[in-house]
Amino acid sequence: MRSGRQGRTVAAAVSVVALLLGVASVDAALRAPGFALAGESVLRLALGVIAGWALTGAGLALAAVLEQRSGWLVAATGCAWVAAGSGTPGARADALFTLGLLCVAAAPALLGYALLVAVAEFPLPRLDHIVAVTLVATLVGLVGVLPSLAHDPGAASCGNCPGNLLALGDSAPTAAHLTRIGARLGPVTIAVVVAFVLCRLARTPAARRMRATTILVPGCAFLALCAVTLGNAWSDGVLGNDRVEQDLWLAQAVALLGVVAGVGFLLAAARRRRARLARLVLELADAQRDGGLRAALAGLLGDPELMLLFASRADAAWLDASGRPCTPPPDLVTTTLERDSRPVALICHRRGLLDDVRQRAELERGVGLALEHERLRSELRRRLADLQRSRADVAAAGEAERRMLERDLHDGAQQRLVAFAFALGIARRHAGPETGAAMERGQLEVQAALAELREVAHGLYPVALAEAGLAAAVESLGDRRAGLLPQALPSERFASAIEEATYFAIATLADLWSPAPVFLSAGRDGNLLVVDLHATAGLPTQLVDVEDRVGALGGTVSVDEPSDGTAHVRVEIPCG
Amino acid sequence: MRVIVADDEVLLREGLTRLLTEAGFEVVGTAGDAKALLDLVDARRPDLIVVDIKMPPTHTDEGLAAAQQIGERHPGIGVLVLSHYLEPRYAMRLLEQHPAGAGYLLKDRVSDVAVLSDALKRLADGECVVDPTIVSRLVARRRSGPLQALTDRERDVLALMAEGHSNEAIGGRLFLSSRTVETHIRQIFLKLDLRETAGLHRRVVAVLTFLRS
Numbered sequence: 038m039r040s041g042r043q044g045r046t047v048a049a050a051v052s053v054v055a056l057l058l059g060v061a062s063v064d065a066a067l068r069a070p071g072f073a074l075a076g077e078s079v080l081r082l083a084l085g086v087i088a089g090w091a092l093t094g095a096g097l098a099l100a101a102v103l104e105q106r107s108g109w110l111v112a113a114t115g116c117a118w119v120a121a122g123s124g125t126p127g128a129r130a131d132a133l134f135t136l137g138l139l140c141v142a143a144a145p146a147l148l149g150y151a152l153l154v155a156v157a158e159f160p161l162p163r164l165d166h167i168v169a170v171t172l173v174a175t176l177v178g179l180v181g182v183l184p185s186l187a188h189d190p191g192a193a194s195c196g197n198c199p200g201n202l203l204a205l206g207d208s209a210p211t212a213a214h215l216t217r218i219g220a221r222l223g224p225v226t227i228a229v230v231v232a233f234v235l236c237r238l239a240r241t242p243a244a245r246r247m248r249a250t251t252i253l254v255p256g257c258a259f260l261a262l263c264a265v266t267l268g269n270a271w272s273d274g275v276l277g278n279d280r281v282e283q284d285l286w287l288a289q290a291v292a293l294l295g296v297v298a299g300v301g302f303l304l305a306a307a308r309r310r311r312a313r314l315a316r317l318v319l320e321l322a323d324a325q326r327d328g329g330l331r332a333a334l335a336g337l338l339g340d341p342e343l344m345l346l347f348a349s350r351a352d353a354a355w356l357d358a359s360g361r362p363c364t365p366p367p368d369l370v371t372t373t374l375e376r377d378s379r380p381v382a383l384i385c386h387r388r389g390l391l392d393d394v395r396q397r398a399e400l401e402r403g404v405g406l407a408l409e410h411e412r413l414r415s416e417l418r419r420r421l422a423d424l425q426r427s428r429a430d431v432a433a434a435g436e437a438e439r440r441m442l443e444r445d446l447h448d449g450a451q452q453r454l455v456a457f458a459f460a461l462g463i464a465r466r467h468a469g470p471e472t473g474a475a476m477e478r479g480q481l482e483v484q485a486a487l488a489e490l491r492e493v494a495h496g497l498y499p500v501a502l503a504e505a506g507l508a509a510a511v512e513s514l515g516d517r518r519a520g521l522l523p524q525a526l527p528s529e530r531f532a533s534a535i536e537e538a539t540y541f542a543i544a545t546l547a548d549l550w551s552p553a554p555v556f557l558s559a560g561r562d563g564n565l566l567v568v569d570l571h572a573t574a575g576l577p578t579q580l581v582d583v584e585d586r587v588g589a590l591g592g593t594v595s596v597d598e599p600s601d602g603t604a605h606v607r608v609e610i611p612c613g
Numbered sequence: 614m615r616v617i618v619a620d621d622e623v624l625l626r627e628g629l630t631r632l633l634t635e636a637g638f639e640v641v642g643t644a645g646d647a648k649a650l651l652d653l654v655d656a657r658r659p660d661l662i663v664v665d666i667k668m669p670p671t672h673t674d675e676g677l678a679a680a681q682q683i684g685e686r687h688p689g690i691g692v693l694v695l696s697h698y699l700e701p702r703y704a705m706r707l708l709e710q711h712p713a714g715a716g717y718l719l720k721d722r723v724s725d726v727a728v729l730s731d732a733l734k735r736l737a738d739g740e741c742v743v744d745p746t747i748v749s750r751l752v753a754r755r756r757s758g759p760l761q762a763l764t765d766r767e768r769d770v771l772a773l774m775a776e777g778h779s780n781e782a783i784g785g786r787l788f789l790s791s792r793t794v795e796t797h798i799r800q801i802f803l804k805l806d807l808r809e810t811a812g813l814h815r816r817v818v819a820v821l822t823f824l825r826s
Contacts, residue, residue, distance in 0.1 A: 447667075451697050452622050458724035459628030466635050466726055480724060487721045491697060500698055504673060509702055516699070516750040 048097045048112075055093040055116045059086045061133050062122025069127030074278050074286040081287055088290040088297070089119035095300035096151075102304055104395045110151035111296070117143035118293065126198040134199035139181040142223065144289075145263035146176035148296070149230040152256045156237040156249055168233050172226045179219030180267070188212030216270065224264035231257050242389025251302045255295025262289045310396065313337055314403040330404070330411050331358065334384065344369065344385035347412040349419065355383050358411065360418030372397060376405045381412050428589035429534065436498075436537050443498040451490055458483045492517065502540050506530045507559065510540050514547065521547045525558040531566060531612050538586045539568055542594070542608045545583050546570050550604075561612065568608040576604050583608070614737060615641045617657065619650040619679070620665040620695075625720070629663060629695075632723065636730035645669075647679040654683055659690060661733055665720075666696040666703060677707055684711040691736030695720045701751055704743050705824040712817045716742030716777065735777045741817050742777030743824070751775075751823065759822060762804045770797045775820040 066073035066082050075082035093115030100108025117140045124137025150169045157165050182203070188211065189204035238246060238253060266285045278286075317333050335343040346355035346365060354362040365371045369385040374397070384391065391397050458480060465476040495517070502510035508526035515521045530536070539559065547555050553574035560567060575598055584594045592610035599605075616638045620626040623645075630640045641657045644650035646669050654662060662683065666676035680692040691714035694707055704717035714736045722744060723729040732742045752772050763771065766787075773783045784794045798816075802808075805822050807815050 444672075447697055452625060455697075455720045455724070456622075456624040456628050458721045459625065459632055462724035462726055463628075463631050463635055483724075484721045487719075491699060494697075495699075501700055501702065505702060509700075512754075513700065516701075516754070519753070 044101060048101060051093060051097060051112050051116065055090055055112075055119060058116060058123065058133075058136075059090055059119040061129070062086060062089075062119050062137075064129060065123050065125050065127030065133070065137070067127070068129075069125050072125035072127060072278060074122070074283055076278065076283045081283070081290075084294075085122070085286065085290045086119060088293040089115045089122075091115070091297040092118065092293050095297045098304060099300050102395075103307055103393065105155065107151045107155035110147050110154060111300070114144050114147040114151060115293075117147055128199050131200040131202050135185065135202040138185045138201060139177070139203075142176040142180040142219070142263070142267065144293075145223075145227060145260050146173045148256055149227065149260055152234045152253055152260075153230065153237075155252060156234050156241060165233060165237075168226075168229055172230050175219055175222045175226045180216055180223060183215045183219075184212035187215060220267045220270045223267035227260050227264040227267075231260055242387065245389035245392060248303060248306065251299035252296055253299075255292050255299055258295065259289055259292035262292055307395070310337075311399060314399055318403050318407070330407055334400075334404070338384075338386060338390055340386045340390055342369070342387065345411075346383040346385065347408075347415040348380040348382065349416055351416070356415045356419055358415055358418075360415045360420075360422055362419070374401050374405070374408060376401060376409055381405065382408045425589065425591060428585065432538065432586055432589045433534060436534075440498045440503075443494045443500070446490065446494045446497070451487065451494070454483055454487050454490070458487070496544075499540070502536055503533065507536045507539055510536075511543060511557070511559070514540075514544055518547050518551065520552055520554040521557060522554060523557045523559075525560055527560045527566070529561065534590060535566060535610055535612050538590055538592070539566060539608065539610060541586050542583045543568060543570065546572075546580075546606055549577055550574050564611060564613055566610045566612040570606045570608075572604050572606075573602070574604065575602060576606070580606070614661060614733070615639050615657070615659040616733070617642045617644065617650065617653050617659045617662045618664075619644040619647070619662065619668065619676070621645050621668045622665070625665070629723075632726055632729055633663070636726045636733075638730070638733065647675045650679050651682060654687065654690065658687070660737055661691040661693065663693045663695060663723075663733075666694050666698070674703070674706075677703065677710075680707060680715065681710040684715070689714075691715070691733070691739075693718065693723075693732060693736055693742070695723065699744075699746055699750065701747050701824060704747055705821070708741055708743075708817065708821050708824060712821070713739040713741070717747070718742065718744045719746065732777065735779075740777050740779075741775070741820055743775045743820065745776050748772045748775045759805050763801060767797050767801050767804070770794060771801055771819060771823050774798070774816055775823050 063082060063086055066075055070077050073082065075085050093112045096108045096110070096112030096115060098108070099105045099111055120136050120140040121142075121144065122137065123133040124139075124141050125134075128134035128137060149172045153161060153165050153169050160166070161169060185201055185203045186205050187207075188209050189201040189207055234253060234257060238249060241249060262285055266282060266289070269281060269285070314337060317337055331343065331345040334345060335341050344366065346357060346363065349356050349362070355365065357363050365383060365385045370388050370390070372384045372386065372391040373380050374382045374384060391400075461476055461480045461483065465473050465480065468476055495513070499510045499513055501513045506529075508523075508528060511521075511523055511526055515523055531539075543557060543559075547557075547570075550572040553572050556571045558569050576596060580594055580596065587594050587608055587610055590610050592608065595607045595609075597605040597607075616633055618626055618629045618633065618640055620629060620643075626643050626645070630643060633640050638661075641659055642653040644653050650662065650664060662680075664676040664679055666674060668675040668679075676694050676696075680694055683690055683692060692707075692711055693716045694703070695718055696703060697720055699719070707715050707717050716732055716736050718728075718732060723732070735742050749772070752768060760768065760771075769787060770783055773786060778786070780791055780794045780798070783789070784791050787794070789797075801819055802815055805819055807818055807822075
């Protein structure tokens with residue numbers, strides 16, 4: 038791509054050339070009005086030259102503002118169009134005259150090329166390239182260069198004509214013959230080009246088709262008019278300026294002005310888009326709501342299906358607004374938006390929506406900050422979700438550990454103590470009264486030890502929780518902790534992680550509040566398991582452990598301590 | 614009386630066997646899991662079985678399941694389930710599925726030979742026995758339902774009934790005459806709406822109501 042500065046220099050040079058060539062052609066037409074395509078009419082002449090200048094300007098704008106390569110070819114078309122006006126006896130210099138002869142049919146060749154570039158990708162696909170080269174070879178080579186080489190009108194028929202600098206021979210019939218061949222082939226190649234352009238247009242994504250049409254329609258009209266002009270010249274082998282040709286030339290000038298209008302429309306559309314983008318930036322700065330950016334972009338680009346994904350810095354994943362990793366849908370085209378040359382977001386949209394490099398750059402500049410903001414939020418949510426998961430994993434691992442300890446205690450120490458108690462019981466039967474009394478005391482001690490062990494095991498993991506659920510476990514807890522008064526308990530079973538966390542919360546709070554009475558009710562409310570604990574005592578400490586366990590499941594703990602010395606804790610856990 | 618012992622722990626199985634022998638029972642077989650127990654029961658037709666609640670493969674409630682099957686196949690066999698767990702719901706389930714001649718005791722409780730033989734004799738008589746610790750916990754629970762209608766004294770009597778005591782023993786513990794105990798029990802049956810029903814032991818139903826509440 039041309040750098041901005043270089044582009045501006047070239048554009049200035051092209052403008053000056055177009056200006057000079059235009060002045061020269063006006064001069065030539067005024068000096069020899071009998072040969073001019075504008076005829077005697079100054080108005081027609083002015084219209085023609087203005088069309089050329091305007092086309093050059095439009096092409097340069099297309100290249101500079103919208104960064105479309107076809108712009109340079111459109112500008113060249115404008116130059117060729119005005120240059121052709123010097124190919125009459127009115128030309129002041131041999132060089133201008135020669136250039137005029139060369140360019141006599143160059144404008145349609147260049148515009149045809151430009152249209153092919155505008156509708157297809159650049160560089161052109163091979164077939165399009167062959168078609169474009171054939172067009173230029175026919176219209177510039179056969180109609181312009183070869184006849185100029187063969188014949189110098191100044192030396193022969195046209196006495197007061199300037200000299201043809203290219204003339205190698207002087208055979209008017211050869212020149213006419215070549216021109217006739219060119220005139221025969223010209224309309225055919227033009228028809229092929231127009232067919233190609235229309236065919237490509239039909240395959241262009243809808244989003245781009247509308248824009249391309251504004252230039253393609255007047256452009257194709259111009260090409261058609263040129264084809265007719267060439268067909269008209271076929272009979273005499275000379276591109277002259279009879280009445281019909283003058284009218285055709287005028288129509289061509291009007292068609293070129295149509296192309297200029299099309300370019301103007303594109304520029305205006307781009308400007309409108311930029312204005313909308315600017316408004317969007319302001320809106321986004323105003324209100325940052327979830328998915329707002331996506332909706333705003335969908336509105337801006339006119340694609341309601343548009344998806345917005347954000348780049349994760351941790352890995353190469355794309356995240357949605359809520360931080361879930363996801364892959365772009367295969368039926369949508371993706372465009373990566375960057376900021377400081379690092380990918381920020383991926384827009385998944387329908388084809389052809391963001392092909393325009395310029396538009397993408399505008400987007401990056403305009404919503405870059407908002408995108409980065411959303412990207413950070415999305416990444417934060419993902420980390421939060423990861424953290425939540427790892428918290429839940431830690432809780433589950435802890436619970437599994439406690440369960441195993443309970444099992445170990447049951448299978449190990451408890452069994453051995455019971456075996457010992459059995460042994461004592463048997464031995465006692467055979468002991469004397471004194472030893473027997475001591476053994477009985479021993480037996481009672483073992484039973485007390487077993488009772489304590491049973492409580493430890495229950496504290497580690499209540500067997501009722503896994504086997505019978507929350508209600509049974511809480512009832513059982515109530516048997517051990519006097520003053521824990523269950524008012525309502527859910528009869529349904531929940532996922533074990535939920536039951537364990539809920540039980541943990543209840544057991545911890547009952548313990549913290551001990552020995553004050555605690556009224557407890559638990560039950561499902563929609564898709565939440567809600568536990569309310571009311572105690573006639575304040576909370577002696579923070580509930581970090583409980584909050585941790587409940588938080589790991591995405592639940593919340595809220596504490597309410599009115600000044601009357603009571604406390605209310607509500608635990609809410611999502612339970613599907 | 615002929616007894617079969619089932620426990621997956623060899624140490625306890627042997628200990629129990631010796632305790633039972635000491636108490637004058639004839640141990641006609643021992644088993645390490647529920648399947649072996651059922652086969653043995655079918656083959657030897659004991660009067661009583663003593664079974665651990667948790668046995669292979671899942672170590673949850675195999676003993677209870679075996680007790681239920683034995684109750685269905687051989688209704689006359691008394692079942693004593695031994696456990697480490699103070700869980701009223703285990704006792705309740707056992708008595709529901711095996712209404713007469715079933716008992717639920719903590720394992721260490723039967724290390725006292727007198728307690729063991731007393732419990733087994735009651736089971737053989739078709740009564741039910743629930744561990745006193747569980748009963749006292751249930752008494753402590755503040756209950757809704759039919760039990761609310763009982764007086765404290767009636768509740769005490771019911772609790773002792775649940776532990777498997779006879780009217781005389783209850784009278785002895787509460788310092789009441791047998792007649793007074795009988796009056797209390799009639800009141801309990803009346804308040805719990807238990808009329809004379811064929812087959813089902815009214816005492817057991819009353820205990821069940823107590824456990825279920």
